[in-house]
Amino acid sequence: MNELPNARPETDSQGAASLALRIAVIDNDSGFLQVLDKRLDRLGWEHRTLAGPAPVDEVVAMRLSAIVIDLAILGPQAWEYLERLCEAMPGLGVVVCTGRSSVAQRVRGLRLGADDWLTKPCHPEELIARVEAVVRRRREVDERRSAGPVEAGELVIRNDHFQAFVEGRSVALTRREFELIELLANADGRVLEREDIYQRVWGYAMVRGDRSVDVFVRKLRHKLEAASPNWSYIHTHFGVGYRFAAELREGADIVPDAPPADFVAEPANEAAALEA
Amino acid sequence: MNELPNARPETDSQGAASLALRIAVIDNDSGFLQVLDKRLDRLGWEHRTLAGPAPVDEVVAMRLSAIVIDLAILGPQAWEYLERLCEAMPGLGVVVCTGRSSVAQRVRGLRLGADDWLTKPCHPEELIARVEAVVRRRREVDERRSAGPVEAGELVIRNDHFQAFVEGRSVALTRREFELIELLANADGRVLEREDIYQRVWGYAMVRGDRSVDVFVRKLRHKLEAASPNWSYIHTHFGVGYRFAAELREGADIVPDAPPADFVAEPANEAAALEA
């Protein structure tokens, strides 16, 4: 059998790529935690250690990127806890880091929704690399939208200001409202389902019957209409969700400051058909 | 230190949830491959084993969900290969499955873009579980977008809009209608039985005598005919079910608006507007 080529000396953990993450560690191995804490501090990751299974709601509230769990300290409800956690937060990176285990146990954990399973004792550096690997994809997707300001119709959405503007005036969106419109606007004209939206803005799974998304869409529409009366931006797709697209309102064909021509031709579209 | 709770006996690998994946394995450990092959077959995953590093382009062409690599057989260029691969296919799940390795090696591999690193010898079941875990996320984000628009006759079925279009105009399908036609259209000309259709669109088993599928087919035909009168799309197979295929209607061999080709096909529609 061939040899595995040698690795270069470990590159600096602060490598340009790795942005700061928020993670929590559920463990009680003080020695391990101490070492880990130091490394995490050095990386600039926000982190918190928990002695036991925090209620899922609380974990949700922490807005984590990932969580590291030693299943052994959770006792018999470990599996159930793991399952509930993964179900409630499909976007959360879950790395199990625990003592000796059987194949069946590892398989079970992974099937329940864990993203990785690391056996103790392990090197903190590897744990960190695995957490990074787990979080990487999600980040790649989320990040591409946090690029420069988005413009649509009269609206300018600036994530550096956490605010949207019309003709330089702030639309006075709250945080949630902003996150919602940012998500929609960056969806590139696609229709987003409520579950998706909720998942990505609120950070955890939507329970059936939750109307939060609708309510916020209404608030957004209200503020947007006040600020930019001739345009409509958020379109409902019945039974599915919402779609963002700047469209001239009916009867507002005179666009004072608008880029000439092109745009006026557009409204013969799906939305129009649906609303008909 | 507490004990890790026992896992239940391993649940059936064919678990309902796990859809078929396409994966490739770069390895040459014939014993391992044999066992793995059998398992993968049983799971219904399309898989292929490669004796060595296929050119990255070729791997791209395989349209894989994930790839399993034994770095050891790649020799000295292993790292470089891994890096190029991960870079070229950010959406590909990469699981390194290789012999003994140092922490530094594992960390390096993960940093280069690998999603998981498993040490041989390992149980195939665990490998499979890890591949599933790796693919899980990707699937969540990527799945919707992956299936590009389907075109047939004058019809364009877009799953990013949950809608079908004819010459850029929406056919105004409801969600169920859309899901039904999407299913049929993706069935690639095969005849689907009502039970199948119901099962896959409604999500549960059809009770004998339920006519929902028929009713929806009717609604679909109605809307499609209104939007694209010269074509018929859904065909009945008596005693069996339905088949999707765009076919010119009898006596409509002259397609009135077709000749100037491109022009008509590129309407000033929503799609165009969005891409602007």
Next chain:
DNA sequence: ATCCTCGATCACCGAATGTTCACAGCTATT
């Protein structure tokens, strides 16, 4: 301590959508 903003829920209502049924029209057999 008190005021105020923001987010989470609720209940209500009109509208869009899905389900079911009876009957008419077809198809393949006898």
Next chain:
DNA sequence: AATAGCTGTGAACATTCGGTGATCGAGGAT
């Protein structure tokens, strides 16, 4: 050609969905 079994149709009926305004409670700011 007659018949039993499928499928197409239209409409009534039941459900679900989304918009809206109001209320309530948690925190933050004053």
